Amino acid sequence: MSDLLERLRERGWRLTAQRRVVAEVLDGEHVHLTADEVHARAIERLPEISRATVYNTLGEMVGIGEVIEVATDGRAKRYDPNAHRPHQHLVCSRCGTIRDVHPHGDPLASLPAEERFGFAVADVEVTYRGLCPDCARAAA
Amino acid sequence: MSDLLERLRERGWRLTAQRRVVAEVLDGEHVHLTADEVHARAIERLPEISRATVYNTLGEMVGIGEVIEVATDGRAKRYDPNAHRPHQHLVCSRCGTIRDVHPHGDPLASLPAEERFGFAVADVEVTYRGLCPDCARAAA
DNA sequence: TTTTCTGCAAACCGTTTGCATTGAC
DNA sequence: GTCAATGCAAACGGTTTGCAGAAAA
Numbered sequence: 001m002s003d004l005l006e007r008l009r010e011r012g013w014r015l016t017a018q019r020r021v022v023a024e025v026l027d028g029e030h031v032h033l034t035a036d037e038v039h040a041r042a043i044e045r046l047p048e049i050s051r052a053t054v055y056n057t058l059g060e061m062v063g064i065g066e067v068i069e070v071a072t073d074g075r076a077k078r079y080d081p082n083a084h085r086p087h088q089h090l091v092c093s094r095c096g097t098i099r100d101v102h103p104h105g106d107p108l109a110s111l112p113a114e115e116r117f118g119f120a121v122a123d124v125e126v127t128y129r130g131l132c133p134d135c136a137r138a139a140a
Numbered sequence: 141m142s143d144l145l146e147r148l149r150e151r152g153w154r155l156t157a158q159r160r161v162v163a164e165v166l167d168g169e170h171v172h173l174t175a176d177e178v179h180a181r182a183i184e185r186l187p188e189i190s191r192a193t194v195y196n197t198l199g200e201m202v203g204i205g206e207v208i209e210v211a212t213d214g215r216a217k218r219y220d221p222n223a224h225r226p227h228q229h230l231v232c233s234r235c236g237t238i239r240d241v242h243p244h245g246d247p248l249a250s251l252p253a254e255e256r257f258g259f260a261v262a263d264v265e266v267t268y269r270g271l272c273p274d275c276a277r278a279a280a
Numbered sequence: 281t282t283t284t285c286t287g288c289a290a291a292c293c294g295t296t297t298g299c300a301t302t303g304a305c
Numbered sequence: 306g307t308c309a310a311t312g313c314a315a316a317c318g319g320t321t322t323g324c325a326g327a328a329a330a
Contacts, residue, residue: 014283014284014285014330015329016284016285016286016328018285018286019285034319035319035320036319048286048287049286049287050287050288051287051320052286052287052288052289052320052321052322053285053286053287055319055320055321056285056286056321057285059320059321071211071212072211075318075319076318076319076320077319077320088251090251090255090256090257090259090261092259093263099257099259101251101255101256101257102255103250103251103252103255104250104252105250107250107266108268110243110245110247110250110266111230111241111243111268112243112244115241115242115243116230116241117230117239117241117272117273118272118273118276119230119232119239119268119270119271119272119273119276120270120271120276121230121268121269121270122269122270122271123233123268123269123270124266124267124268124269125266125268125269126247126250126264126265126266126267127264127265127266128248128251128259128261128263128264128265129261129263129264129265130256130259130261130262130263131259131260131262132257132258132259133257133258133259136258136259136260154303154304154305154308154310155304155305156303156304156309156311157303158310159310175295176294188311188312189311190311190312190313191295191312192295192296192297192311192312192314193310193311193312195294195295195296196310199295199296215293215294216293216294216295217294217295
């Protein structure tokens with residue numbers, strides 16, 4: 001289960017109680033928490049953990065590529081521990097819920113060479129938007 | 141040239157000097173300015189225009205669908221007046237430059253039904269990332 | 281013992297808002 | 306004349322930072 005924690009340990013990270021808790025809280029499938037949500041859950045296990053430490057720790061995890069930062073819109077960034085397997089996001093335009101999805105084909109291939117303008121294209125980020133089942137029901 | 145302004149007029153917008161200037165500054169191809177950049181350019185033509193008005197005006201244009209909001213990353217949002225023709229963005233991961241691009245095929249089609257989890261998928265947002273020619277040269 | 285991480289609080293940036301004034305229609 | 310748009314400045318949410326103290330290696 002503690003896959004993320006394991007990966008961090010392997011990198012020779014200094015393991016503190018705070019970092020362990022942040023990694024544990026963030027670990028799992030379809031996890032897309034905001035920094036504040038991470039802080040709230042972390043506090044349940046380690047009451048003295050500060051917001052600053054959560055922010056710093058998340059920033060470091062993103063920096064080394066073990067966590068992905070998802071900037072949904074004008075709202076708070078969300079953090080996705082599923083950094084090892086490429087995937088895209090399906091976001092509800094009403095409630096903001098996020099699901100990981102796996103489209104077929106390589107999204108990078110959809111950009112023809114003549115549309116690359118000399119850029120060395122390295123990555124593509126795809127976000128599908130729509131109403132989730134709950135919100136679609138509520139809107140009807 | 142003043143395509144955006146024309147569209148706004150047709151919608152029966154109350155036309156003030158400020159709105160006209162914001163629309164003029166924002167109009168064009170491959171334009172992706174931040175609110176502050178819009179304000180800076182607007183001030184050259186209309187010195188008393190306030191930041192608040194620029195923000196409000198941009199927000200309204202986004203609300204009626206005449207301008208697209210592009211949230212590149214953790215930085216300031218950028219505004220794209222090219223709202224009538226569907227396109228994607230190619231962003232330089234180093235300097236942040238944005239180009240409009242037109243991939244082939246419908247990006248929505250790449251998400252199979254069994255990966256939609258009951259969502260009513262309405263839109264897709266695709267962002268290609270890589271080094272622009274200038275930055276690739278500088279990094280080499 | 282050394283180096284790094286932590287917590288606090290204050291600063292920061294981009295953005296939004298309340299309210300009195302101004303100006304388009 | 307009416308009502309909506311403007312400008313100001315203050316508030317706001319999310320995030321970052323400087324620094325002294327605490328704790329891992």
